[in-house]
Amino acid sequence: MQNTASPLIEISPELVERYVLELASYGAVQATGVSRTVYSPEWVGATERYVEWCTEAGLEVNRDAVGNVWGKLKGREPGKSIVSGSHIDSQTPGGRYDGALGAVAALIALRALREQFGAPKRTIEAVAFCEEESSRFPSANYWGSRAITGRIAPDDPDRVIGFSGESIAEAMRDVGLDPARIAEASRDDIEHFIELHIEQGPILEQAGLPVAIVSAITGIRHYRAEIRGTQNHAGAFPMDLRRDPLAGFAEIASGLINTAHRMGRPAVTTIGRVIVEPNYPGIIPSRVEFTIDARHPDPEARRRLYAAHENLMTEVASRRGLDIHWETMLDHEPAPSNLEIVSVLERVARDQGVPTMLMASGAGHDSQQMAAIAKVAMIFVRSKDGRSHTPDEFSSVEDIVAGIRVLAAGLHALAY
Amino acid sequence: MQNTASPLIEISPELVERYVLELASYGAVQATGVSRTVYSPEWVGATERYVEWCTEAGLEVNRDAVGNVWGKLKGREPGKSIVSGSHIDSQTPGGRYDGALGAVAALIALRALREQFGAPKRTIEAVAFCEEESSRFPSANYWGSRAITGRIAPDDPDRVIGFSGESIAEAMRDVGLDPARIAEASRDDIEHFIELHIEQGPILEQAGLPVAIVSAITGIRHYRAEIRGTQNHAGAFPMDLRRDPLAGFAEIASGLINTAHRMGRPAVTTIGRVIVEPNYPGIIPSRVEFTIDARHPDPEARRRLYAAHENLMTEVASRRGLDIHWETMLDHEPAPSNLEIVSVLERVARDQGVPTMLMASGAGHDSQQMAAIAKVAMIFVRSKDGRSHTPDEFSSVEDIVAGIRVLAAGLHALAY
Known part of the structure; x- marks a missing residue:
């Protein structure tokens, strides 16, 4: 690895714009939306185009057993690979950038490195992961990167069921993949993984910066909570005798949101889903179910955040004579970025003249999975208005070029 | 009207129990529930049985143009009628007592008066209103008593649509009633109307009393409110930059409920219905819709209650940068009971040895409609645990007998 100043790397804005727009045509929804779920015809089209681009860029192309596409720039020396990429599937509809940009960025970075610097010492690979969004199979849970890390269980293909009832095994067979061979997708020869992604939040925009280096992927827990009270007539039951679960819910929701707000960035707590029963205007509810994403x-x-949340729920329910219980639906430990890669990326960004900041990722990413087998880090590109998972998603070509220059320079520092 | 002590009136507990249980067999659900919507086969059966009982009691029976059943105990002198009764339809399922008890109580009171005191000076009538619960036609809005007050518009029968899509005009024709003749049900010859009903709340139980005289039917307003914020990723958007409508909703719901609680009995405010969009765990909602029943x-x-509610909603939304708007879906002025009848009922209750208290009705009742054409008052009978609109509804035969004795003595004081 070089410690001298990294050479200036040129990235073509026209190529970036063309690749982003062309990839967005697979599953296009209205003017700027994309709906491209794993193993759908749109997904097949997008991965075929990605294969063509890899070939044009002079990369060795390989499709693995779950449909991840790999483009390899072979190194002159043996050793583990340095990999970059992201997922090619989307929300329904999402925008043009979430995932797709990272797959395209890796390809463009490798193309530029090969054109400007020839063959590297170490092998570098671009990857388009087949699935990350859980937008067709709600429990797919990073299908593409999980396959690479060898974490897909033998019975998962038949147990992961889509919103329309089909298993992911059936969906794989429909596109010519054999679910029995998933284990063949696992890799033990990746040393570094760097993922470029849109920020999906407003922090870079607020800071007036195009690019961030990600210090860690946040730890996340989802609770499903339920408060039970006593259903009664809204008119005939005095306030002082009610066991109103909605009153308890409102106090708890306010309290949890205030707790995270007061703790300050980067703590976040969201109540995104609420179900009230029986949900009639004139009836004190019997039951409120809700989710907590913290x-x-x-x-x-x-x-401390989770302890504060749980203490508040217990205290409010007990004081109001309500029954409460909760279960943890999902619990991911934080994934800190590899410090060596972070420091390389900070240094090469300075060399490229790209101003950056360090931030935590509030969203989950394939990098979390890849951390099980490799040193990982991420690069964020500024999102307009922080929007994501919507056709309104937007990042400027200028910011994207800045991000890819940091990525390419980082790969150059590690591989040449 | 007599001002001397009212004579003791005997009411048969066996008759009360038999009538309540037999009426409950029309539309019986499980052990103690009743599901009997207007113009259904169960409703037809119940009204036919009510007709039989009126005839057995020696009353002149008449079914009016909307299917209300009237049993008349003719007075020796001319003049307007004194009427008692309630509705014979139910929730789906409700219990045995809501409505049905008032129809049965009026019939039993008239039967006892005729047997124990002969013909009255003034005509007294028992009535079983066809519809009050809006459990088949959500906008029926007191169909039975509205017809009597002449408040059903000519196009209402075709515009009032049931949960299954049928018009109330069609439902009337199915049971042999002609919607074109609804106007014939209106009455201008009723002077007093007294409705006996279960309390549907826990106040009598808490006070250890069997019966209440109702001082007023509460004023009620339903708002439908909507808060709009900005939908964003639950992980990537810092708390301090969110426009989270759920955070605003939680603060508003807590504030409204606390306002009514602090104002003290009989103020009540209920948030019974909440719809969150898009309602996913990992997404800051874009929109929360909710109802307020105050x-x-x-x-x-x-x-003052409504002004406090509206001020709070405006303040919270403005401070949080959220858009809020609301509309009034329903607004009924309070209906104070007629003081003359209330004072008669209080006096005769003392004479009968029935301890009572004065309370406001928190629920709406047919009496509110009848107030447009007559002097009205109500008698409440204690509800077990305050339960209503559920098969768990229960009032003891002892308490019911006490209530009917007050009703019968009140009718006696006004009519003999």
Whole structure:
């Protein structure tokens, strides 16, 4: 690895714009939306186009057993690979950038490195992961990167069921993939993984910066909570005698949101889903079910955030004579970025003249999975208005070029 | 009207129990539930049985143009009628007592008066209103008593549509009633109307009393409110930059409920219905829709309650940068009971040895409609655990007998 100043790397804005727009035509929804779920015809079209682009860029192309596409720039020396990429599937509809940009960025970076610097010492690979969004199979849970890390269980293909009832095994067979061979997708020869992604939040925009280096992927927990009270007539039951679960819910929801707000960035807590029963205007509800999504990238702060949430729920329910219980639906530890890669990326960004900041990722990413087998880090590109998972998603070509220059320079520092 | 002590009136507990249980067999659900919507086969059966009982009691029976059943105990002198009764339809399922008890109580009171005191001076009538619950036609809005007050518009029968899509005009024709003749049901010859009903709340039980005289039917307003914010990723958007409508909703719901609680009985405010969009765990919602049911029987206190609610909603939304708007879906002025009847009922209850208290009705009742054409008052019978609109509804035969004795003595004081 070089420690001298990295050479200036040129990235073509026209190529970036063409690739982003062309990829967005597979599953296009209205003017700027994309709906491209794993193993759908749109997905097949997009991966075929990605294969063509890899071939044009002079990369060795390989499709693995779950449909991840790999483009390899072979190194002159033996050793593990340095990999970059992201997922090619989308929300329904999402925008043009979430995932797709990282797959395209890796390809463009490798193309530029090969054109401007020839063959590297170390092998570098671009990857388009087949699935990350769970937008067709709600429990797919990073299907593409999980396959690479060897974490897909033998019975998963038949147990992961789509919103329309089909298993992911059936969906794989429909596009010519054999679910029995998933284990063949696993890799043990990747040393570094760097993922470029849109920020999906407003922090870079607020800071007036195009690019961030990600210090950690946040830890996340989802609770499903339920408060039970006593259903009664809204008119005939005095306030002082009610066991109103909605009153308890409102106090708890306010309290949880205030707790995260007061703890300060990067703590976040969201109540995104609420079901009230029986949900009639004139009836005190019997039951309120809700979800809590609470995240922090620091393990100790995360523990304090969850303890504060649980204490508040217990206290409010007990004081109001309500029954409450909750279960943890999902619990991911924070994934800190590899410090060596972070420091390389910070240094090469300075060399490329790209101003950056360090931030935690509040969203989950394939990098979390890849951390099981490789040193990982991420690069974020500024999102307009922080929007994501919507056709309104937008990042400027200028910012994207800045991000890819940091990525390419980082790969150059590690591989040449 | 007599001002001397009212004679003791005997009411048969066996007859009360038999009538309540037999009526409950029309539309019986499980052990104690009743599902009997207007113009259904169960409703037809119940009204036919009511007709038989009226005839057995020596009353002149008449079914009017909307299917209300009237049993008349003719007075020796001319003049307007004194009427008692309630509705014979139910929730789906409700219990045995809501409505049905008032229809049965009037019939039993008239039967006892005729048997124990012969013909009255003034005509007394028992009535079983066809519809009050809106459990088949959500906009029926007191169909039975509205017909009597002449408030059903000519196009209402075709515009009032059931949960299964049928018009109330079609439902009437199915049971042999002609919607074109609804106007014939209107009455201008009723002077007093007294409705006996279960309390549907826990106040009598808490006070250890069997019967209440109702001072007023509460004023009620339903708002439908909507808060709009900005939908964003639950992980990537810092708390301090969110426009989270759920955070605004939780603060507003807590505030409204606390306002009514602090104002004290009989103020009540209920958030019974909440719809969150898009309602996913990991997404900050874009929109929360909710209802507010807020009631007070005192016009000035009611005005203050609504002003406090509206001010809070405006303040919270503005401070949080959220868009809020609301509309009034329903607004009923309080209906104070007629003081003359209330004072008669209080006096005769003392004479009968039935301890009572004065309370406001937090629920709406047919009496509110009848107030447009007659002097009205109500008698409440204690509800076990305050339960209503559920098969768990229960009032003891002892309490019911006490209530009917007050009703019969009141009718006696006005009519003999």
